[in-house]
Amino acid sequence: MNDLSAHSACRASRVLLVEDDELFAAVAMEIIRPFAGGEWVASAEEALAALPREDWDLVIADVGLPGMSGLELAREVKHTCPLAAILILTAHATLDTAVSAIRTDADDFLTKPVAPSALAAKVSELIAMAGARKAAPTPPVPSSWATGLAGADQSGGERSA
Numbered sequence: 001m002n003d004l005s006a007h008s009a010c011r012a013s014r015v016l017l018v019e020d021d022e023l024f025a026a027v028a029m030e031i032i033r034p035f036a037g038g039e040w041v042a043s044a045e046e047a048l049a050a051l052p053r054e055d056w057d058l059v060i061a062d063v064g065l066p067g068m069s070g071l072e073l074a075r076e077v078k079h080t081c082p083l084a085a086i087l088i089l090t091a092h093a094t095l096d097t098a099v100s101a102i103r104t105d106a107d108d109f110l111t112k113p114v115a116p117s118a119l120a121a122k123v124s125e126l127i128a129m130a131g132a133r134k135a136a137p138t139p140p141v142p143s144s145w146a147t148g149l150a151g152a153d154q155s156g157g158e159r160s161a
Contacts, residue, residue: 014036014058015038015039015127016039016050016051016060017040018073019060019061020062025040028040031120032123035123035124036058039054043067044065044068044069048076051077051080052080057085058085058087058127059081061086062089062090070090078104084130085107085133087123087126088104088109088110089110090109097109108122
């Protein structure tokens, strides 16, 4: 695991990179460094352990991880860190993989090899997206929802007045 937080104490944004290719991970972390503090883990299982430790802005996950895939991890990220952006990476782009990424609510999808400038642009864009999500006020629950909930019985039907 490589933690850049010591080098990035002044940065508010945090990126979790989940990548089993050590060389790609080293290069990606250098690309991420100007935008955010980052942590690299080599498996989805390590990522699951890291998720509750930080307020992640972006999770970048490779599809082809050992054990749990990056697509399965993306589903877990959405439950644990719903405001974080998710970027899926794959070396084997297929239509099925792209559709699966969209179905997991990933925010974007890139094919490896990826140009450093393209990865940098996407990291910057997705960190900004997560920041906007976090800054948005929580929408109020419409009063009609509360009234509807109060008027429902336990069986799911409407209670008569």
